Amino acid sequence: MFRKLYSWFDSRTGIQASLEEALYENIPGGAKWRYVSGSMLVFAFMTQLITGLFLWMYYSPGSQNAWASVYYITFEMEGGNLLRGIHHVMAQAMVCLLPIHLLQVVIEKAYTKPREFNWWLGLVLMKITLALGLTGYLLPWDQQGYWATKVATELAALPPLIGGLTQKLIVGGSDYGHFTLTRFFALHAGVLPGLLIGFLVLHLAMFRKHGITAHSSPHRPDQLFWPMQVLKDGIACALLFAVVVFAAIAEPVELGPPAEPTEAFGAARPEWYFLFLFQMLKYFDGSLGFNTELVGAIVLPVVLIGFMFAMPLIARKKFGHHLNVTVIVMIISAVVYLTWEAKQEDNYYLNHPDDTQSEAYNRSKRFHEEVGRSEKEFELIQQLIKDYGIPLGGPTALQQRDPLTMGLRLFRRQCASCHAYSHDEYAVAGPPNPDARHDSPLNYGAPDLAHFGSVKWIQGLLSNDAATGIRSERYFGKTLHVSGEMAEHVHETMWASAETAADRQTLATQIEQVAWALSAEAQLPYLDYAANQEKIEAGIAHLNDDTLGCIECHNYGDNEDGYVIDLNGYASADWITKMISEPTQTGFYDGGSDNDRMPSFHTAATKLLTPREIELLVRFLREDRSLIDD
Amino acid sequence: MNEAKPEQHDSETNLPHETNERRGFLGSAAGITAAVLGGLLGVGPLAIGLYATVMDPLRKKTTPQKAAGDAVGAKEGFYFVAQLGELDSHVPRRFTIMADKIDAWNFMKDQPIGSVYMRMQGEQVECFHTTCPHAGCAVSYELESQAYQCPCHNSSFNVDGSKLEGGRSSNPSPRGLDALEVYVQGTSVFVKYEDYFTGRHDKIAK
Numbered sequence: 001m002f003r004k005l006y007s008w009f010d011s012r013t014g015i016q017a018s019l020e021e022a023l024y025e026n027i028p029g030g031a032k033w034r035y036v037s038g039s040m041l042v043f044a045f046m047t048q049l050i051t052g053l054f055l056w057m058y059y060s061p062g063s064q065n066a067w068a069s070v071y072y073i074t075f076e077m078e079g080g081n082l083l084r085g086i087h088h089v090m091a092q093a094m095v096c097l098l099p100i101h102l103l104q105v106v107i108e109k110a111y112t113k114p115r116e117f118n119w120w121l122g123l124v125l126m127k128i129t130l131a132l133g134l135t136g137y138l139l140p141w142d143q144q145g146y147w148a149t150k151v152a153t154e155l156a157a158l159p160p161l162i163g164g165l166t167q168k169l170i171v172g173g174s175d176y177g178h179f180t181l182t183r184f185f186a187l188h189a190g191v192l193p194g195l196l197i198g199f200l201v202l203h204l205a206m207f208r209k210h211g212i213t214a215h216s217s218p219h220r221p222d223q224l225f226w227p228m229q230v231l232k233d234g235i236a237c238a239l240l241f242a243v244v245v246f247a248a249i250a251e252p253v254e255l256g257p258p259a260e261p262t263e264a265f266g267a268a269r270p271e272w273y274f275l276f277l278f279q280m281l282k283y284f285d286g287s288l289g290f291n292t293e294l295v296g297a298i299v300l301p302v303v304l305i306g307f308m309f310a311m312p313l314i315a316r317k318k319f320g321h322h323l324n325v326t327v328i329v330m331i332i333s334a335v336v337y338l339t340w341e342a343k344q345e346d347n348y349y350l351n352h353p354d355d356t357q358s359e360a361y362n363r364s365k366r367f368h369e370e371v372g373r374s375e376k377e378f379e380l381i382q383q384l385i386k387d388y389g390i391p392l393g394g395p396t397a398l399q400q401r402d403p404l405t406m407g408l409r410l411f412r413r414q415c416a417s418c419h420a421y422s423h424d425e426y427a428v429a430g431p432p433n434p435d436a437r438h439d440s441p442l443n444y445g446a447p448d449l450a451h452f453g454s455v456k457w458i459q460g461l462l463s464n465d466a467a468t469g470i471r472s473e474r475y476f477g478k479t480l481h482v483s484g485e486m487a488e489h490v491h492e493t494m495w496a497s498a499e500t501a502a503d504r505q506t507l508a509t510q511i512e513q514v515a516w517a518l519s520a521e522a523q524l525p526y527l528d529y530a531a532n533q534e535k536i537e538a539g540i541a542h543l544n545d546d547t548l549g550c551i552e553c554h555n556y557g558d559n560e561d562g563y564v565i566d567l568n569g570y571a572s573a574d575w576i577t578k579m580i581s582e583p584t585q586t587g588f589y590d591g592g593s594d595n596d597r598m599p600s601f602h603t604a605a606t607k608l609l610t611p612r613e614i615e616l617l618v619r620f621l622r623e624d625r626s627l628i629d630d
Numbered sequence: 631m632n633e634a635k636p637e638q639h640d641s642e643t644n645l646p647h648e649t650n651e652r653r654g655f656l657g658s659a660a661g662i663t664a665a666v667l668g669g670l671l672g673v674g675p676l677a678i679g680l681y682a683t684v685m686d687p688l689r690k691k692t693t694p695q696k697a698a699g700d701a702v703g704a705k706e707g708f709y710f711v712a713q714l715g716e717l718d719s720h721v722p723r724r725f726t727i728m729a730d731k732i733d734a735w736n737f738m739k740d741q742p743i744g745s746v747y748m749r750m751q752g753e754q755v756e757c758f759h760t761t762c763p764h765a766g767c768a769v770s771y772e773l774e775s776q777a778y779q780c781p782c783h784n785s786s787f788n789v790d791g792s793k794l795e796g797g798r799s800s801n802p803s804p805r806g807l808d809a810l811e812v813y814v815q816g817t818s819v820f821v822k823y824e825d826y827f828t829g830r831h832d833k834i835a836k
Contacts, residue, residue, distance in 0.1 A: 063733055147767065151782060154766035157836075158829045164836060165688065173687045174825070174836060178734035262726060262742040264760070264768030266781035281765060282783045285802040293764065293804055293829040362774065366781065413724065417773065431773065605715040605817060608723075 023226035031228035064394030085248030142256035147268030276338035407620020445478035453571025522571035
C-alpha cells in the first residue's frame with residue numbers, strides 16, 4: 001500500500017532521483033568526523049533563520065519600541081528568553097565554527113585549484129555572517145548596543161570623500177534614530193540572510209561539483225554520503241544544539257538599560273568576537289604623522305581580506321601554500337592575542353588590585369563602575385516597568401519621571417564633585433581626591449547627603465565623634481565649616497559641658513529628641529513619625545526652650561532672631577528646593593557670608609539645573625520615589 | 631537606450647519555429663532581447679529601491695531644525711547653552727544642548743541633542759564638544775587626573791583640549807578635542823554646536 005503510494009508520488013515528482021542525487025555523494029576514504037564543520041554551520045544558520053523569524057513576530061524597530069519589545073521578549077513572553085537566548089548563543093557558535101571550517105579548508109589545501117570559487121564564496125559567507133552579528137547587536141537598542149555600534153558607524157565615515165555619505169546611508173541620516181533601527185533591521189532580517197542563502201546555495205553547488213577534497217586511502221574504502229556521513233553530521237549538529245540550548249538556559253540572555261543618546265555609556269564594548277578590532281584601534285595613534293586610524297580600521301582589514309581572496313592564486317607558486325598557512329596562522333594568533341589583551345585591559349583592576357596609582361588601574365576601575373552603574377539602571381527600569389508598565393513614549397520617558405534614576409544621574413553630574421551619597425543600595429562616590437582642585441586651600445568635600453534630614457543624619461551632625469560626627473568627613477570635616485560656629489558649638493559647648501557619663505547620656509537623649517523634632521519638619525516618607533510622637537514633642541520643647549542652644553542662631557517656631565539656616569520646614573521638599581536653587585538667600589546662608597562654595601543652581605543668573613531637575617533631585621534626596629508628572 | 635529592441639522582438643516572434651536545434655545562449659535576437667529584458671526587470675525595482683534608500687537620508691537633515699530657538703539675540707547656527715555665572719574658571723562643566731528634534735516621523739520639543747564642556751579662561755569661554763575625535767565615544771572630565779578621558783580606546787586630553795602626551799598607554803586620537811565657537815551676549819552663552827568627522831587629522835564639520 002505504502003509502496004504503491006510512494007511510487008505514485010515518485011512518478012509525479014521525481015523525488016527518488018532527487019534524493020539519490022543529494023545523498024549518494026561519494027566520499028573518498030569514507031565518512032569522517034572532521035567533515036562535520038560545514039554541516040554544523042548550515043545547521044547553525046538554519047537555527048538562526050527559524051529563531052529569527054519567530055523573534056521577528058515580537059520585535060518592533062523604532063526608537064521608542066525596540067527596547068520595549070526586546071524587554072517583552074526577554075522577560076515577559078512565555079519561552080521568549082530561551083528563544084532569544086538560542087538566537088544569541090547560536091550566533092556566537094557560528095562565529096566560533098567559522099574559523100574552524102576555514103582552517104580545515106586551508107590545512108587540507110581545499111582552497112586551491114580547482115576550488116578557487118568555493119573559497120571565495122566561503123569568504124563572502126564569512127563577511128555576511130559577521131555583518132549579521134554587527135547589525136544584530138544594535139537591534140535591542142540598549143546602552144551597550146547603541147554606544148558600541150556608534151563607534152562602528154563612526155568608522156564607516158573614515159574613508160576620504162565617500163566616508164560621510166556611507167555613514168549617512170548606514171545610519172539613515174545624520175543622527176541615530178528610527179531610521180537607524182529600520183535600516184539595521186532590514187539588513188539583519190532581510191538583506192543579509194537573503195544574500196547568505198544565495199551565496200550558500202552557490203557554495204554548496206560548487207562543493208558538489210568538485211566533491212570532498214579527500215586523499216583516498218587504501219586502508220579505508222570510499223563511502224557514500226548516506227548514511228554514515230549524514231549520521232555523523234546529524235550527531236554533531238544535535239550536540240551543538242544541545243550545548244547551545246544548555247548555554248541559553250544556564251546563562252539567560254541579558255539586556256542593558258535602554259539607549260539614552262545624552263547619557264554616554266562609559267563601558268561600551270563590541271561583541272566579544274569584534275574585540276580584536278576594537279583593541280587594534282588603540283594601536284593606531286597617529287604617531288607616524290598621518291591618519292593611521294583609517295589604516296587600522298579599514299585599510300589593514302581590507303588588505304588581510306584581500307590576501308585571503310588571493311590565497312588560491314598565491315598557492316600556485318612554489319611555497320605559496322606554506323606562505324598562506326603561515327599568514328593565516330599569524331592572523332588567527334593576532335586576533336586571539338588582541339582579544340585577550342582587550343579583556344586584560346578591562347579587567348586590569350581586578351587582576352592587579354595593588355597597582356592603584358596607575359592609569360591602567362583607574363581606567364579599568366572606571367570601566368567596571370560604569371558596568372555596575374548600568375546594571376543598577378537596568379534594575380531600576382525593571383522595577384519601574386513592574387510598577388507602571390512602559391508608556392507610549394518608550395522606556396526613557398519613564399526613566400525621566402523617576403526620581404531615583406534621574407536623581408542618581410543628576411547627583412553624579414552636579415553634586416558628586418563635592419558631596420558623597422553613601423546609600424546602602426544606591427551609593428554615589430564623592431570627590432575622588434581631596435587635593436584634586438589645586439586651587440583649593442583645604443581638603444574639600446561637603447557633607448554626605450545619604451538619608452539627609454533623617455534622625456540618624458541629624459544625630460550625626462550634632463555628634464562630636466571624630467569618625468562620624470560634625471567634624472568628620474561625613475559632615476563638615478572637609479569644608480570651611482569645620483572651624484565654624486556650628487562645629488565649635490557642638491564640640492566646645494554642647495559636648496564639652498556634659499562632663500559625667502550621666503550628663504552625656506542625657507545630652508544624647510536630648511539630641512535624639514531634637515533630631516526627631518527636626519526630622520518631623522522634613523516628613524520623610526521612609527520614617528515613622530506617628531510612632532515617635534513623644535520624642536518629637538520632647539524635641540520641640542527642647543528647641544523652644546533652647547536646651548541645646550539651637551535657636552541662638554537658627555530660626556525655629558516663634559523665634560525669629562536667627563540669621564542662618566532656617567529650621568522651620570528643615571529638609572522638607574520646599575526647603576531643599578530653596579537650598580539647591582539659591583543657598584545664599586534669606587533663611588539659608590544669608591547673603592552668602594557663611595556659604596562655603598555651594599553654588600546656586602537656579603537663579604536669574606544661573607540655571608545649572610532646571611526646576612524639573614531640582615524637583616527630581618529633591619525627591620531623590622528625600623527618597624521619595626513617586627514619579628513626577630509633566 | 632534600447633528603444634529599437636522591442637521592434638526586433640516583434641519581428642523575431644513573428645518568425646515561424648524553424649528548428650529545434652539549440653543555438654548559443656545569445657545566438658538569436660530573441661535571446662539577446664530576453665537577456666536584456668530580464669536584466670532590466672531585475673534592475674528596475676532595485677534601482678528604484680536604491681534611489682529611495684540612498685537619496686532620502688542624503689537630502690534630509692535629521693539634526694534639529696530650529697537652532698537656538700527662542701533665545702533672544704541668537705545668531706544662525708548658535709544654541710543657547712548657559713549663563714556666564716554658571717561657568718567655573720578651573721573645572722570644566724558639562725552642559726546639555728536643548729533644541730527641538732525630529733526623528734524620522736516624530737517631532738519632539740526641547741530635547742537634549744548633545745553636550746559640551748565649558749569653563750572660563752580669563753575673559754574667554756572655552757568650549758569643547760564631548761565627542762571624542764578618535765571614534766565618537768563621549769569623553770568625560772576626570773577630577774583625579776585633571777584631564778578628559780575617553781572610555782573606549784584610551785584617548786585622553788588636557789584640560790585645554792590638547793592631546794595628552796607622554797602617558798604610558800597609547801593615545802590614538804588624531805587631534806585634540808574639538809573646540810566650538812562661542813558667542814556671548816550679555817550674560818548668555820551661545821555655542822555653535824556642530825558635529826565633526828572623527829578619526830581624521832583635520833577638524834571637518836559633518
